[in-house]
Amino acid sequence: MTDRPKTPTLDRVTVPADLKSLTDADLRHLADELRAETISAVSVTGGHLGAGLGVVELTVALHAVFDAPRDKIIWDVGHQCYPHKILTGRRDRIRTLRQKSGLSGFTKRSESPYDPFGAAHSSTSISAALGFAVARDLGGDAGDAIAVIGDGAMSAGMAYEALNNAGHLKKRLFVVLNDNEMSIAPPVGAMSAYLSRLYAGAPFQELKAAAKGAVSLLPPPFQEGARRAKEMLKGMTVGGTMFEELGFSYVGPIDGHDMDQLLGVLRTVHDRATGPVLIHVLTRKGKGFAPAERSPDKGHATGKFDPVTGEQKKAASNAPSYTKVFARSLIAEAERDDKIVAVTAAMPDGTGLNLFAERFPRRCFDVGIAEQHAVTFSAGLAAGGMKPFCALYSTFLQRGYDQVVHDVAIQRLPVRFAIDRAGLVGADGATHAGAFDVAYLSNLPGIVVMAAADEAELVHMVATAAAIDDRPSAFRYPRGEGVGVDMPERGQPLEIGKGRVISEGGRVAILSFGTRLAEVLKAREALAQRGLAPTVADARFAKPLDRDLILQLAAHHEALITIEEGAIGGFGSQVAQLLAEEGVFDHGLKFRSMVLPDTFIDQSSPEDMYATAGMNAPQIEAKVLDVLGVTRIGEKRA
Ligand SMILES: Cc1ncc(C[n+]2csc(CCOP(=O)(O)OP(=O)(O)O)c2C)c(N)n1
Numbered sequence: 001m002t003d004r005p006k007t008p009t010l011d012r013v014t015v016p017a018d019l020k021s022l023t024d025a026d027l028r029h030l031a032d033e034l035r036a037e038t039i040s041a042v043s044v045t046g047g048h049l050g051a052g053l054g055v056v057e058l059t060v061a062l063h064a065v066f067d068a069p070r071d072k073i074i075w076d077v078g079h080q081c082y083p084h085k086i087l088t089g090r091r092d093r094i095r096t097l098r099q100k101s102g103l104s105g106f107t108k109r110s111e112s113p114y115d116p117f118g119a120a121h122s123s124t125s126i127s128a129a130l131g132f133a134v135a136r137d138l139g140g141d142a143g144d145a146i147a148v149i150g151d152g153a154m155s156a157g158m159a160y161e162a163l164n165n166a167g168h169l170k171k172r173l174f175v176v177l178n179d180n181e182m183s184i185a186p187p188v189g190a191m192s193a194y195l196s197r198l199y200a201g202a203p204f205q206e207l208k209a210a211a212k213g214a215v216s217l218l219p220p221p222f223q224e225g226a227r228r229a230k231e232m233l234k235g236m237t238v239g240g241t242m243f244e245e246l247g248f249s250y251v252g253p254i255d256g257h258d259m260d261q262l263l264g265v266l267r268t269v270h271d272r273a274t275g276p277v278l279i280h281v282l283t284r285k286g287k288g289f290a291p292a293e294r295s296p297d298k299g300h301a302t303g304k305f306d307p308v309t310g311e312q313k314k315a316a317s318n319a320p321s322y323t324k325v326f327a328r329s330l331i332a333e334a335e336r337d338d339k340i341v342a343v344t345a346a347m348p349d350g351t352g353l354n355l356f357a358e359r360f361p362r363r364c365f366d367v368g369i370a371e372q373h374a375v376t377f378s379a380g381l382a383a384g385g386m387k388p389f390c391a392l393y394s395t396f397l398q399r400g401y402d403q404v405v406h407d408v409a410i411q412r413l414p415v416r417f418a419i420d421r422a423g424l425v426g427a428d429g430a431t432h433a434g435a436f437d438v439a440y441l442s443n444l445p446g447i448v449v450m451a452a453a454d455e456a457e458l459v460h461m462v463a464t465a466a467a468i469d470d471r472p473s474a475f476r477y478p479r480g481e482g483v484g485v486d487m488p489e490r491g492q493p494l495e496i497g498k499g500r501v502i503s504e505g506g507r508v509a510i511l512s513f514g515t516r517l518a519e520v521l522k523a524r525e526a527l528a529q530r531g532l533a534p535t536v537a538d539a540r541f542a543k544p545l546d547r548d549l550i551l552q553l554a555a556h557h558e559a560l561i562t563i564e565e566g567a568i569g570g571f572g573s574q575v576a577q578l579l580a581e582e583g584v585f586d587h588g589l590k591f592r593s594m595v596l597p598d599t600f601i602d603q604s605s606p607e608d609m610y611a612t613a614g615m616n617a618p619q620i621e622a623k624v625l626d627v628l629g630v631t632r633i634g635e636k637r638a
């Protein structure tokens with residue numbers, strides 16, 4: 001052990017080039033300081049803690065060996081990139097993580113040249129790195145491409161599509177498999193078991209076998225003496241893995257917290273690789289912070305916490321009450337109907353299906369990070385006579401869209417999509433916004449699309465979906481807590497395609513789809529003070545539309561305003577299409593559609609993001625005044 005340097009090593013590093021002058025001992029100190037800085041920063045911002053702590057040594061080693069930003073280090077998902085941000089010129093802003101105008105919680109191209117590829121959805125890194133490698137060889141940007149992908153992210157089809165292509169193209173490319181034996185929840189599936197066998201199984205084969213494999217990619221000491229090599233190779237596999245069969249040189253597993261091993265292996269592969277190499281690194285999620293190590297699932301994402309005790313100042317973000325209402329309602333339905341089954345794609349806690357799994361372990365399926373498969377698997381379950389609820393975040397359902405169209409909708413299979421995190425989600429920002437599902441689902445023939453206006457409505461929508469047995473259906477609800485309405489004892493199936501009038505009013509009707517209803521009602525109160533209380537209705541369904549309700553509202557009001565927590569092309573567009581087809585516009589109806597703006601909104605609180613989107617109560621009030629051409633009672637707008 002060397003003494004700790006008097007000047008903290010981290011203070012000497014602003015950009016990765018500064019690492020080049022550090023000794024290996026310095027690099028070890030740097031890793032310790034980087035870990036402490038990461039814990040300190042996340043304790044005040046909240047965010048993804050465990051994944052970053054697990055890759056502290058790997059981050060230092062990659063930046064010490066490779067030459068970013070010329071070399072492209074691509075972090076899969078990007079939730080583990082806080083140490084990377086600290087080392088790449090962003091230490092001074094690290095305590096703005098995930099906040100308005102602050103650093104993103106993920107890698108983001110517009111934020112830094114050291115983030116060559118943006119992420120937040122998983123399993124894209126190998127494809128992107130391969131793209132960089134091929135571009136380089138065709139005369140594009142110079143430099144190496146390094147994908148760092150977790151064992152959880154390795155459960156997605158995209159990762160295999162990329163490995164398959166990379167093995168075929170044989171380009172110099174590095175894939176670091178960061179194996180911490182955790183996804184958000186414990187990882188699932190045969191691949192996860194395979195990775196475990198790679199290091200938990202038989203001791204390393206004969207040195208002879210090593211010589212036939214990727215021994216030239218192992219550190220020189222390894223090749224120099226049989227004794228040293230044997231020692232280094234203990235527990236390591238060279239050759240013969242699935243990755244080798246796919247055309248990669250496989251090196252590992254190595255201890256991802258042992259800087260000597262990391263530096264040795266990375267320097268050697270850096271100097272010698274000519275084709276694709278997969279380096280299997282074993283790490284521990286939450287490494288170095290006992291509360292996160294003890295509970296890697298809870299340590300995945302945390303609120304602000306005490307950096308000494310780990311005690312969270314706010315509840316962890318993974319179990320918002322809409323999610324719990326969904327889970328409890330589904331359990332209640334499943335108690336009555338043994339055909340109901342549930343599917344999650346690696347988000348059992350986030351979707352609430354952990355509760356369902358506790359009650360019905362045989363009827364709940366975590367398929368890993370595999371949304372496409374989750375959808376088609378659900379389609380198969382439905383075709384086989386079950387009643388599947390496929391519970392996905394809106395943003396992740398995007399990945400399974402062709403499966404929704406081709407496997408579910410065209411076959412008219414009764415898959416029920418429980419779409420959580422609908423609308424703007426806050427700190428995760430634009431990548432996680434549930435902005436598009438209403439548009440991309442409502443345009444599918446035959447599907448039923450619902451949005452809950454509050455948590456009681458959600459209970460009824462779960463019951464409605466359970467009852468819809470002849471076609472696909474979907475219901476959406478936001479991240480976070482409900483509005484505190486009385487809860488029904490039991491969900492009652494709603495009449496399909498029927499909305500409800502909440503309160504009658506005057507010249508303007510507001511037709512709300514989803515949880516903006518609460519803001520609409522606040523706006524109504526303010527407008528009532530001006531004698532302009534609008535009629536307010538809750539559409540409940542974007543498909544099929546409540547034609548009668550909409551045409552009635554149009555006929556009896558001077559103006560109709562729709563509002564939804566979704567992008568253009570969704571509910572409002574469906575309503576506009578109906579009004580156009582019915583010739584309503586020909587008779588002078590004023591129509592406005594309040595949707596998310598045609599921009600990606602960066603992270604902030606959901607309230608602030610909705611303010612940016614122009615969809616909070618004051619803006620709804622302003623919209624009503626605007627459509628009437630009024631700024632104050634009796635006064636015409638200029
Ligand atoms: C397509 C997609 N589905 C789900 C998620 C949610 N998610 C974020 S991180 C994560 C687990 C990733 O596990 P792993 O790759 O092993 O990384 P670790 O957190 O263990 O470092 C999941 C499921 C996501 N980001 N993208």
Ligand SMILES: CC(=O)[C@@H](O)[C@H](O)COP(=O)(O)O
Nearest residue numbers: 079120301317318350428479
């Ligand atoms: C990185 C990722 O995709 C997840 O960890 C996500 O941040 C979870 O979001 P919730 O907190 O809304 O469950």
Ligand SMILES: [Mg+2]
Nearest residue numbers: 150151152182
């Ligand atoms: Mg993992």
